[in-house]
Amino acid sequence: MSADKRRVQFRAPSRLIERADSLADVLGSDRTDILTTALREYLRDAAHDDEVKQEIAGAYYDDEISFEQLKSLVGTEEAANFRVLKRQLDEELTDELTEV
Numbered sequence: 001m002s003a004d005k006r007r008v009q010f011r012a013p014s015r016l017i018e019r020a021d022s023l024a025d026v027l028g029s030d031r032t033d034i035l036t037t038a039l040r041e042y043l044r045d046a047a048h049d050d051e052v053k054q055e056i057a058g059a060y061y062d063d064e065i066s067f068e069q070l071k072s073l074v075g076t077e078e079a080a081n082f083r084v085l086k087r088q089l090d091e092e093l094t095d096e097l098t099e100v
Helices: 014-027 031-048 050-061 067-074 076-099
Strands: none
Touching: 014 031, 031 050, 031 067, 050 067, 050 076, 067 076
16 A cells, blocks of 8 residues: 555544444454455445446546546556447547548
8 A cells, every 4th residue: 555645534424433343353454454345345346246346437438537547447458448448439430521
């Protein structure tokens, strides 16, 4: 894990935080470790979900996220595949527009 850390604040249901605190007690950890692990696992799983992956790809194709953001979400190899497809789609669109 990177030593570069950022402090964040958010609101969550009390019961959810209580559960995180209880798990931290059981594991001899702290709330931050529990929440960081949960977030990391969620992001990893979401990037492998086909529907979420298509949303991510769509955001990249629509220039809503950068290639670096794409790469951080889906990994280098998958991002490279999306970049190739985006270029192909852009070329097809250009070809269609020149035919009009």
